[in-house]
Amino acid sequence: MDKLTEIMAWKRQEVAKRRRPVRDEELAHFNPSSSHPSRFEKALRRESGIALISEIKRKSPSAGAIAEGRDAPEQARLYYNAGTDAISVLTDEKYFGGSIRDLWNVNDLLGNRSDSPPTLRKDFFVDRIQILEAAEAGASCILIIVRALSNEEMSMLFEAANLAGLDSIFEVHEESEVERALNCGARIVGVNNRDLTRFVTDLAISESIIPQLPENCVAISESGIHSIADAERAFEAGADAILVGEALMKMEDPEPFIQAIHDF
Numbered sequence: 175m176d177k178l179t180e181i182m183a184w185k186r187q188e189v190a191k192r193r194r195p196v197r198d199e200e201l202a203h204f205n206p207s208s209s210h211p212s213r214f215e216k217a218l219r220r221e222s223g224i225a226l227i228s229e230i231k232r233k234s235p236s237a238g239a240i241a242e243g244r245d246a247p248e249q250a251r252l253y254y255n256a257g258t259d260a261i262s263v264l265t266d267e268k269y270f271g272g273s274i275r276d277l278w279n280v281n282d283l284l285g286n287r288s289d290s291p292p293t294l295r296k297d298f299f300v301d302r303i304q305i306l307e308a309a310e311a312g313a314s315c316i317l318i319i320v321r322a323l324s325n326e327e328m329s330m331l332f333e334a335a336n337l338a339g340l341d342s343i344f345e346v347h348e349e350s351e352v353e354r355a356l357n358c359g360a361r362i363v364g365v366n367n368r369d370l371t372r373f374v375t376d377l378a379i380s381e382s383i384i385p386q387l388p389e390n391c392v393a394i395s396e397s398g399i400h401s402i403a404d405a406e407r408a409f410e411a412g413a414d415a416i417l418v419g420e421a422l423m424k425m426e427d428p429e430p431f432i433q434a435i436h437d438f
């Protein structure tokens with residue numbers, strides 16, 4: 175069994191324990207204005223240069239230990255002070271060492287001000303309950319991993335996120351997945367440079383897929399960005415934003431990197 179299949183099987187079991195029918199009103203409660211685009215999409219649409227989503231990630235199946243024991247709000251404070259556009263918080267416990275508590279704590283620190291960076295709940299979504307939890311914890315965006323879900327599941331998750339006023343990043347790795355994402359109504363597409371089944375990372379994936387995305391779609395290049403030169407490559411490929419985890423977690427001070435990206 176490949177790693178993504180293993181993680182999804184585990185996630186379905188884990189979520190099954192707290193699964194319950196989630197009513198539309200429970201989700202809509204978080205979306206009094208039904209405004210679009212939401213905070214997250216807005217943060218990624220910079221007038222010039224490229225936007226940065228900085229990720230809080232303690233470990234991963236591909237990298238092993240990255241920064242175990244790191245305090246999530248402490249890390250968020252570093253990102254915020256350095257001027258990141260958005261923050262991704264990994265909430266999967268078993269494989270990534272995160273938790274939904276991290277997301278609560280990070281959003282408590284950031285407050286819900288219009289000038290603070292919005293947050294993404296980074297997890298393997300399979301059920302509406304996870305979207306309700308994301309909204310409760312203050313997130314502005316969720317993740318829909320196209321290759322791990324059926325079209326019906328993607329639609330179910332997207333509809334629930336829309337009800338709650340949350341944006342959805344549709345994550346793709348192959349061309350055939352782009353069409354499925356767009357057919358579902360994707361406005362934000364994250365191109366994962368890492369193959370989650372084999373853990374091979376290649377920025378050429380962004381270079382081949384991003385130019386194929388429609389103009390009105392927000393394009394994110396995700397994973398394997400370790401240097402300013404890598405970020406420049408994603409920018410040249412047409413990315414509106416990049417998502418960086420490991421490299422930022424390993425920097426003692428991420429500010430010079432974050433500022434250099436904003437100088438593009």
Ligand SMILES: O=P(O)(O)OC[C@@H](O)[C@@H](O)c1c[nH]c2ccccc12
Binds near residue numbers: 397399417419420421
């Ligand atoms: O640490 P990196 O190589 O900068 O990657 C960040 C992010 O793209 C990666 O964590 C990620 C992309 N898609 C995911 C889906 C689930 C878990 C994690 C991910």
